[in-house]
Amino acid sequence: MKYLLSAVIVLGLLAGAVWAQESDQPSTAAADTAVSADTVSVAPPAPVGNLRAYDSDNDHGHAVTLEWELSPDDGGGDNSVLMYEVFRWYPYFWDTVQEVRAELVTARQRRVQGTLDVEGDPDDYVKELVSRHTELLSTLPEAHEQYPDDGEFRLVRAVPAGTEKFEDRGPKDRLAEDFLPDYCDFYYRVDAVTIDESVRTPSQIVGPVQSYGQWFNTGRIVVLCFVLVFGLLTILFVQRARSGAELYVRPIAGIEAVDDAIGRATEMGRPILYVLGLGTAADVATIASFTILSRVAKQVAEYQTQLIVPTYDPIVMSVAQEVVKSAYLDAGRPDDYSQDIVYFVTQSQFAYVAAVNGVMLRERPATNVYMGMFHAESLLLAETGAIAGSIQISGTDQMAQLPFFIVACDYTLIGEELYAASAYLGREPVLLGSLKAQDVAKAAVVLFALIGVIVTTAGSSVFQNLFKVTD
Amino acid sequence: MKRSSVIILSVVVLLFLASWLWKASTLSSDPGIVNAWGQAFGITLAAFLTLAILSFLYRDNPFYKFAEHLFVGVSAAFWMVMGFWSTIVGNLVPRLSEGLSSFFKVPFDRFAVNYFYFIPVILGILLLLRLSRDAGWIARWPLAFIVGTTAGLNFIRYLRSDFIEQVSSTFVPLLVGWQGFGHFLDNLDLSATGQLALTVGNWVISLGVFCGLVYFFFSKAHTGVFGAASRVGIWVLMITFGASFGYTVMGRISLLVGRITFLFKDWLGLIS
Amino acid sequence: MKRQLPLALVFLFGVFMIFQYFVPHEKSEYVYEFLLDWIYIIGIFALALGIWSLFRVSVERIKLRKEGATYSYVALIGLYLMIAFGFTAATGDGGALSTSYYIWLLLGVVCLALVMRARAETASGRKKLLALGTLVFLVGFVLMSIFDDSWAYHFYTAEGLSNPMFRIFFDYVMMPILATMFALLAFFIASAAYRAFRARNLLATLLLLAALLVMCRFNPYLPGIDFIAKASNWLMNVPNLAAQRAIVMGVGLGMVATALKVILGIERGYMGK
Secondary structure (H helix, E strand, O other), X not given: OHHHHXXXXXHHHHHHHHHHHOOOOOOHHHHHHOOOHHHXXXXXXXXXXXXXXXXXXXXXXXXXXXXXXXXXXXXOOOOOOOEEEEEEEEEOHHHHHHHHHHHHHHHHHHHHHOOOOOOOOHHHHHHHHHHHHHHHHHOHHHHHOXXXXXXXXXXXXXXXXXXXXEEEEOOOOOOOOOOOOOOOOEEEEEEEEOOOOOOEEEOOOEEEEOOXXXXXXXXXXXXXXXXXXXXXXHHHHHHHHHOOOOOOOOOOHXXXXXXXXXXXXXXXXXXXXXXXXXXXXXXXXXXXXXXXXXXXXXXXXXXXXXXXXXXXXXXXXXXXXXXXHHHHHHOOOHXXXXXXXXXXXXXXXXXXXXXXXXXXXXXXXXXXXXXXXXXXXXXXXXXXXXXXXXXXXXXXXXXXXXXXXXXXXXXXXXXXXXXXXXXXXXXXXXXXXXXXXXXXXXXXXXXXXXXXXXXXXXXXXXXXXXXXXXX | OOHHHHHHHHHHHHHHHHHHHHHHHHHHOOOOOOOHHHHHHHHHHHHHHHHHHHHHXXXXXXXXXXXXXXXXXXXXXXXXXXXXXXXXXXXXXHHHOHHHHHHHOOOOOHHHOOHXXXXXXXXXXXXXXXXXXXXXXXXXXXXXXXXXXXXXXXXXXXXXXXXXXHHHHOOOOOOOOOOOHHHHHHOOOOOOOOHHHHXXXXXXXHHHHHHHHHHXXXXXXXXXXXXXXXXXXXXXXXXXXXXXXXXXXXXXXXXXXHHHHHHHHHHOOOOO | OOOHHHHHHHHHHHHHHHHHHHOOOHHHHHHHHHHHHHHHHHHHHHHHHHHHHHHHHHHHHHHOOOOOHHXXXXXXXXXXXXXXXXXXXXXXXXXXXXXXXHHHHHHHHHHHHHHHHHHHOOOHHHHHHXXXXXXXXHXXXXXXXXXXXXXXXXXXXXXXXXXXXXXXXXXXHHHHHHHHHHHHHHHHHHHHHHHHOOOOOHHHHHHHHHHHHHHHOOOOOOOOHHHHHHHHHHHHHOHHHHHHHHHHHHHHHHHHXXXXXXXXXXXXXXXXX
């Protein structure tokens, strides 16, 4: 009987298609045999199975996730399921909350525009609405507890056939129309719907389920492990370094060239130009550059060479002035320090470059040092310096700019070498200890990668899952 | 001022005026243009400033210096003005004070007021104390806030994106689609998506990453096998830098094309 | 207090930012968004520091009659004009600026130039003359500010930037110079390539070959372009990827280590002494 019914439906649909094509030539015969989609009789589909609802994980709340097994008539069986409609139970009280919410939003907007026309003080009116809205929201959990009385199921969203998961998510803004309150008992139902929307089969009702924010994101536990491990490694090696352990650091060509370059500038009686890059004072490359600047400034002070430090960021200027001033103090030449050594140019990328290029061609520095974060202007700076005949030493962590520095400069610190340079120059035990920790982490990476590659080649995804971070 | 400089300057000024007049007359004949003289001045100024900057390629000269200093002054003030209107007046004032909002005529919602925003104002003022000789040390407090906050952000961001995710991307199979030696030989082909190409590619990636990391080892001397791996690492790095360099060339050339188009089309009208 | 409190602040905020990454709760999110807002606001105050530094350097250069001091006038005038445009607007309908507005601007420029020149002047007589001239133009400047009704100081937003001259300077001064500076890269990339690609050692040779291969792939007229394109694609997708990954991992570790050192107070160079 079931198969006969299916055959009738299929024949009916075919006939409908034929009728649609012939609709330009009206004929009573076609009309008699025409079958429209409205009158196709579709059997109710099988419902979705195993509907589950749970609070969405690792979020700030206001979200519930629904999962279900597809209806047998979705992609199989009668193949009549067109979409699924997700329903949630709303207490009638929710309408009252929404009314007050809408009134509050409108009142606030009008108050801001100065067009709120009410008796008495408009501010008091809005305040009263705010407290009413807050009070109503606080009683929402009670209203949800009345299920199944005093409420009804309403459509949340329709999702296409083939969907097995849906997240009912609302914003955290309590004044948003689609706000989803936390700590309320929600009940859900998923209807399998056919082409005829009146022909549908609801699932069993699932609930109560509450949404709430989590205090720990378990998907990021891998990151936490790395934070702890790396932090411990750093502290361990710093302690070792402080206790007097000898830590070897391999020579870095660009750093050794800095001392020679300063000597060259002194002999030639020409200044040294130090460019801190276009980063902010909080960028890691700039922080590393401060350490190198300190070293350069100290030597410059000792040799009584001129130093020019044009800056892009005002806070970087502020910090660099401190660094250079301290360096001059350490060198025993506080009187030689001038506030004009470090000066602000402009916070516009190419205006800064234009000014620095001008300095290079006019002051003719013997040495240009570029250490920090650079962008497209790196080539402009380096080439102009090369044209001016300066020795150029550069270091940046920006992958895209390294090729230009390598091509145009005499020495380039590639990526991590810039950070290592601060340890290498200062030779401070704590910085060397931290460098050692980085190397140990790198060795661990090589080991992990080796094991991971072997495991992945063997066809297992264990290692990939181990390092997976989910949001 | 030298006589030759005066002559050159006079010639440039005359050329500017001639260009302005000519451009204004060209634009005036277009009924769609509203302020022909103003627009002509703007285009002429833009063209002369463009040429002034391009003259840098020959050598440093007064025209480049003029354009450079003008750019420095104008851009510094531009960002200050924009920052004032968008952040201070647009974002900060409405959160703090009805009086100030009324003065600046910005919409004020007293229910969006947040007095905690006085804290960054205070920190900002403390930063300005940097200018004081005696109280300059106090500027370290706002600096500490900015450096600490950004360090915390960077720590997590780069640990995840530049380290953990990169490490997990390194787990590639060294034998792609391995189903036995016979199967491998049967499917051997030289197409870009074939087994051989993918396998060789994965080997190169793995070796490249290992040797690259070895190059960045600082606490061991680069000798022996370690040194050889480090050398392979720097070779791979150089190939990368060469490829990046070549890749960027076309983009840079297109920027020049843009300026040449402006000079020959918008200014001189030689290109239609 | 002068060093301990800032270091404590660095630790406190640094640890909080790490902590909030693992805590998705909206209370933590709220504080996080709040702190990020603060950074923008403090940055604007920092800009005032920078403008002051630029102003001071230019003024000193003029006063001490250093080489190129003439151009410092240009920078100062550019600074003054843009600030004036940012905080003034026409009062009439349509926003068109009157001739008196431009005269007022010119008076301001002359005042500024004269006062700078007066500071730099050493001869007493000439100094007094310049000071008198400054005073005359300043009086005119102030009187026009008070009595000229065709324009006004404008602090009202959202029309705060309604002065058309602000837009004109952006379109016809800033943008052309910015775009041309960018365009210089085309010339510099060629000169850099000419100087560097001389294959003086193995590393330079590898750099040269890789660059040539990638550059040639866009040329449809070369023989064997199919092979070049495929080789170039392979180069970008395989060895390039490997090296980038190694650099990014190293840089990432370095950044993480430096950030940790800053938070723990090991790295204090930015604090000065």
